[in-house]
Amino acid sequence: MPCTIDHLVIAAEDLDAGAEAVSATLGVPLAPGGQHPAMGTHNRLLSLGEGEYLEVIAIDPQAIPPGRPRWFALDSFEGAPRPVAWVLRCDDLDAALAAAPEGIGAPMELSRGDLAWRLTVPEIGVTPFDGLFPALIEWEEGDHPAEQLPPSGCTLERLELFHPAAEALEAALAPLVEDARLLVRYGALPQMRAVIATPHGPRLLGP
Template sequence: MLKLDHIALGANDLEKSCETLSQQLGVLPFGGGEHELFGTHNKLWRIETADYPVYLELIAANPKAEPKRARWFGLEKPFLSEDIQLLGFIASTQNIDGLVQKPPFDLLDVIDVTRGVLNWRFGITKDGALLDDGALPYLIEWQGGRHPLDGVAPQHIELKSMAGKALDGLDLNWPCMLARGGAQALSVELIAANGETLRFKRA
């Protein structure tokens, strides 16, 4: 069974959007960094769920970096709006090679990625586009027993719910309320550290 690993938001300007999102969430990111392979950079927040912590990633193209392959998460082109965008979600597995052999993940290629002490294998489309426009997740298999949330204290952000047309067909341990079925695009509902509800939806 797959496990929800993290949720990805996108922006044109990482620093400006990080300031906005930090205000909305009521807490600063615990970390982040650069992805040399993809020419992107990110900021991270810890999210609590009913079963286990996941993390929220705010990611953007890095204007100072030249990607070595197509940027992931559909970040090849800038967004038309300066608003923070819901991109999709990432599911973790211990059998990424097996999963990409059959639908719906057979459009993914498995690559090796490294950043600092973190190493992972990632299932991504050849052109960096989101799988089924974000309705289906990218896949990740962490290597070496390390994870971005190691040693990170709770930040008092909660994942309340996710909804989307493809979610009920996934063999995934959903640690939150799940709105199943329908034709709706992917959406995520968070409870910020200040108690406010934040909603993000695929455009």
């Protein structure tokens, strides 16, 4: 039941500033995204090739607060835009949930335009392992965001996760994903970074 990498989440305090920073780093423009009324957030998107993309996400100051912790720990986010989460695409979300650690969260049914999906959202807004364990997503049949985005010439080259309990994190991931681009390493502080191949050479997002 392996899942596959679906998308990377880059948090920002302000969406326009975050999108501009990521675009400057990668040397390519981001595409429009949309709003998430259930979470009070909005985003911009970038294709990372077939079936994968990157989103820059921030709290939408015009949205009604959701009355619960927002996803990806956005309520407490501050500082420069950086990778804070990643999402695994699963053909059978319920089966994947059975193999995931406690605290992954219950699936929420969400939609935006002609897109509809189920995504695990923890009650506290943070996935296990200080947010380094991925959220799990199952898209309804039909379009996927990556299919609607213009080609960017960018692909995910490497995703690195650093955590004090690296071995436990790696063991928790093993039943769900096997991807040579995914590296789990010891780090005194939980953090993640992504190496993106671009038309201008590899670029680093994160510390």
